[in-house]
Amino acid sequence: MTGSLKKPLVFVNRKRFFLDIFGFFRYSASYMLPYERQERILASLQDRRFLKIEDLLRLTGSSLTTLRRDIEQLADGGRVRKSRGGILLTDSVAPEAVDPLYRTRERQNTDEKERIGAAAQAHIAEGDILFLLNGTTTRAVAEQLDPGKRVTIITNGIDIAAALRGKPKAEVILLGGAVDYAHNTLCGPLALKSLEHLHAARLISGAGGITEEKGVTIYPYLVSAYYQNIVRMVSEVILVADRSKLGRNALVQATALEEVDLIITDKVVPPEHLRMFKRHGVRCEQV
Structure with missing residues (x-):
């Protein structure tokens, strides 16, 4: 119809869209403080018990050097145990003995x-x-x-x-x-x-x-x-x-x-x- 306004068609590259979203969250994660990264690691370990290094890199958005530093601190505190290719949640101490209410x-x-x-x-x-x-x-x-x-x-x-x-x-x-x-x-x-x-x-x-x-x-x-x-x-x-x-x-x-x-x-x-x-x-x- 003459004079009518038509909305332009917008084609969304879905792959590109999700890559951008993932990139945003990865960017945000990379600016977490050390204890925030470590809390995220411990929370994830509660569900899965074992995390691979590549999982941890995705989870925290940090560099490998930063991740290794976080793992060392958690291991020194007795919270995790290093294993081949990843880390395990320490279960040698009962939770109530570590953190009584x-x-x-x-x-x-x-x-x-x-x-x-x-x-x-x-x-x-x-x-x-x-x-x-x-x-x-x-x-x-x-x-x-x-x-x-x-x-x-x-x-x-x-x-x-x-x-x-x-x-x-x-x-x-x-x-x-x-x-x-x-x-x-x-x-x-x-x-x-x-x-x-x-x-x-x-x-x-x-x-x-x-x-x-x-x-x-x-x-x-x-x-x-x-x-x-x-x-x-x-x-x-x-x-x-x-x-x-x-x-x-x-x-x-x-x-x-x-x-x-x-x-x-x-x-x-x-x-x-x-x-x-x-x-x-x-x-x-x-x-």
Whole structure:
């Protein structure tokens, strides 16, 4: 019909279209942070148990050199085992032994945690700005804070923020990020980004495990991505941990023992662990 408008025909090269889409996601994956790539690898291994190198390259969009570095870190942490042409998910340790539920941990050694939490108050002064990271022992520190003490506490712990609700003089700053309900924490790239605008003089942290080989280890995998940033920022690192954390490793390394200034623990600590602390220059306060 004269004067009528006709829409032009658009021919789509389907092969080219899907190649472009695949290329987009590959490009996006190549800009993942190390812990994001490693989380993706571990999540995929939960389903398939074994992944070939070519599968891993497609999955992460990274170079072979970067992939090898990620594999080394996961293998060093005991999460994967290298096999011919790929990697296997480590199954020599039961999942509940590696990462016991937060609600289970909070019911363990409660008397010791209360004493440690009370002793930690001597290291929190009026006007302090400090990091108090997630954990069942650090929550005991928060619960026993003097309500009249004016302090600023930066935390990634959901339970810690809740415990400080009844402390009117405490200013509480929550690190951003995604909620990890399994560990009652906030984690991810937003937490890392928010650290760029914050500063504190002291870090009080719990531990999932403490050994000479791995140093301080923790359960939330994603928290390890910014733990070292905090250690580098502060002038004092204080660990609060009962004796059950000594001589074992949790999921992922947080920092070396040399970075720790003081550990507050209970009275029943084996002599070999006391000697370990002395070798690494860590002061030990037993309560």
